Amino acid sequence: MKKKIINGFTLAESLVAIVIGMISVAAIFSSYNYFNKTYNVVSEKLAISKSAREALTTIARDLRNAGYININYTKDHSPHKRVINVRQKYLGKLDSLAVWYTPTSDIRQRIYYRPMKYRNSNDIFLAREVVNNPVVGGQAWKIIYDNIEFIPFISDFQVVLRDKDGKELVPVCTYCGSVENSQGSRQEAQDNMQKVHTAEIYLTVRSPKEVYKKNKQIRIKNHEGSNGNTQSFNDKYYRETFYVSVHTRNLAIPQVEIASSGQSIGVGTGYNK
Amino acid sequence: MENNNKIKGVSIIESLVCLVIIGIGFVAVMQLSAFSIGAMDRSIEKNKINFLSEMVLEDMIGDPTNSSSYGNFNETCTYSNTGGSNLHNKQKDKWRNKLNQKDFITTGSKERKIPCFSGDTKKTFVSGGVGRLNFFTGKGKRKKYLGVIVK
Numbered sequence: 001m002k003k004k005i006i007n008g009f010t011l012a013e014s015l016v017a018i019v020i021g022m023i024s025v026a027a028i029f030s031s032y033n034y035f036n037k038t039y040n041v042v043s044e045k046l047a048i049s050k051s052a053r054e055a056l057t058t059i060a061r062d063l064r065n066a067g068y069i070n071i072n073y074t075k076d077h078s079p080h081k082r083v084i085n086v087r088q089k090y091l092g093k094l095d096s097l098a099v100w101y102t103p104t105s106d107i108r109q110r111i112y113y114r115p116m117k118y119r120n121s122n123d124i125f126l127a128r129e130v131v132n133n134p135v136v137g138g139q140a141w142k143i144i145y146d147n148i149e150f151i152p153f154i155s156d157f158q159v160v161l162r163d164k165d166g167k168e169l170v171p172v173c174t175y176c177g178s179v180e181n182s183q184g185s186r187q188e189a190q191d192n193m194q195k196v197h198t199a200e201i202y203l204t205v206r207s208p209k210e211v212y213k214k215n216k217q218i219r220i221k222n223h224e225g226s227n228g229n230t231q232s233f234n235d236k237y238y239r240e241t242f243y244v245s246v247h248t249r250n251l252a253i254p255q256v257e258i259a260s261s262g263q264s265i266g267v268g269t270g271y272n273k
Numbered sequence: 274m275e276n277n278n279k280i281k282g283v284s285i286i287e288s289l290v291c292l293v294i295i296g297i298g299f300v301a302v303m304q305l306s307a308f309s310i311g312a313m314d315r316s317i318e319k320n321k322i323n324f325l326s327e328m329v330l331e332d333m334i335g336d337p338t339n340s341s342s343y344g345n346f347n348e349t350c351t352y353s354n355t356g357g358s359n360l361h362n363k364q365k366d367k368w369r370n371k372l373n374q375k376d377f378i379t380t381g382s383k384e385r386k387i388p389c390f391s392g393d394t395k396k397t398f399v400s401g402g403v404g405r406l407n408f409f410t411g412k413g414k415r416k417k418y419l420g421v422i423v424k
Contacts, residue, residue: 016285020292027299038306045313049320056324164335166363197335204378221376241377242321245328245367247335 044207044238052205052242055126055151059097060246062111063199066099067250073102075133075140082110082135083193083251086159086172088179091115091124093229094157097201098175100134101250109144110134115157116147126151126203155239156204156231158222164197164252172196197252200245210236315411318387322417325371326406329397330421332364333404340423344399346406348372350389368395399423 009017067083082100090096094115102108112129128150133140161169171180171189180189202222218233222241233239283291333343342361352369355362370376372395378385392413398405402424408417 020288024292027296031299031303034303035306038310042309042313045310045317049313049317053320060327164360166360166367198332202377217381219379221379223376239378240317241374242324243328243371243377244324245331245371247331249334 040209041211041238044209044211045240047208048205048238048240051151051153052203052240055203055205056201056242056244058128058150059113059201059203060244062099062101063201063246063248065101065103065250066196066199066248067193068101069108069250070102070105072105073108075106076108076135079108080194081190082174084161084172084196084199084248085174085193086161087175087177088170090177091117093231094124094154095159096157097159107132108134113150113157114147115154123206124154125149126154126157151203151205153206153208154204155206155233156202156220156222156241158200158202158229160200160202160223161192161196162198162200163192163195166198169195193251195252196248198245199248200243202241202243204239204241207238211238212236315415318410319415321387322408322410325368326408326417326419328371329368329406330404330419332368333397333399333423334421336360336364337424340402340404341399343404343423344397346395346397348395350391350393 067080069079073079079100079102084100085096085098087096091114096112096114098110098112100108100110110129110131112127112131114127114129115124116127117124126149127147128145129147130144132142132144161172163169169192171183172192173180173189174193176186176189184192204220204222213236215234215236218235218239220231220233220239220241221229223229329346333340336343339359339361342359343364346365346368348369352373354366354369356366357363372387374384374386376384387410389410390412392409393411394407394409394413396407398407402422403420404423405418405420409415410417
């Protein structure tokens with residue numbers, strides 16, 4: 001009698017319990033993997049979004065200031081000769097951009113955005129170099145930021161400058177490369193600086209780490225009617241293109257009419273330059 | 274036998290039902306994480322829309338003498354360029370292309386676009402020297418209003 005009262009688990013019961021237990025352990029394990037994956041994807045996308053926001057906000061601000069010359073600035077006798085510079089295919093198919101402006105009456109800054117490669121790697125970052133009073137000669141030259149990593153892991157950086165009629169302006173440079181030299185003379189490149197009305201920026205940012213499980217075929221165009229600027233990748237990274245377009249207020253300055261008299265300030269029709 | 278009957282545990286059916294209920298809860302938690310990816314995508318999309326709205330206002334500022342031509346932009350999800358040689362026509366076509374992310378990134382054979390649903394509209398208004406834009410995305414639920422003095 002006593003033996004009958006002490007009931008343990010039967011074999012079937014314990015097998016079912018083991019199976020259920022294993023299923024729940026598997027569920028916990030797979031959900032851990034799933035959450036981990038989600039966390040990675042979200043943090044990679046966040047990194048892209050954050051980089052792009054910081055980059056485009058800063059670049060847009062610099063472009064708005066581009067060419068501004070403080071009326072009291074005397075350290076450089078011809079500051080208007082260097083205001084904006086684009087060098088196409090500076091590194092691979094990526095462009096570089098430089099702008100000059102005077103934040104105060106005795107400082108003139110050159111802001112230089114350059115794609116650069118990390119040491120011992122093919123990964124590219126966007127550097128932002130700031131130099132006070134370049135080409136003044138001697139003691140005034142001062143490097144504020146020396147090509148620091150501004151935006152990590154970029155895949156494409158395209159700069160398109162347009163004039164007041166929406167036509168693409170090439171070449172616009174003082175540091176001209178082979179592409180620019182084939183597009184026009186130095187004088188033309190110089191004259192085009194003051195004609196820049198709109199600047200368009202395409203920035204493709206890559207995720208720092210791999211996101212996809214399998215390779216994905218990705219093609220980046222980023223510029224309509226692109227002349228050989230398309231890039232193809234076949235890897236596991238996530239990429240996203242961000243675009244901003246800015247009116248360069250200090251270059252092709254629109255003619256302003258005085259509201260009271262209807263007279264216009266400045267000479268020329270429509271635009272000062 | 275009498276003794277045995279008194280020991281009452283959880284029956285197999287009860288425990289299975291319990292498991293199913295817990296499983297449903299689990300699925301809900303899993304969806305939470307999928308939702309977080311969606312939220313991140315929407316955040317990126319908003320980020321892009323912010324820069325695109327900046328583009329629209331910058332273009333209005335850049336052509337103050339023709340500012341009135343920059344209003345009446347009204348697009349839903351199908352963008353058709355109108356052509357034209359004036360700056361404002363070109364700029365509006367540019368807005369269409371960029372809002373549609375034309376020629377940005379192609380994955381496989383599919384061009385990546387900002388998702389667009391019915392109820393989404395992108396409009397501009399210019400009156401009294403003030404330019405404004407209303408961008409409605411996410412089935413018209415996410416609204417962005419921005420304005421600038423043009424003249």
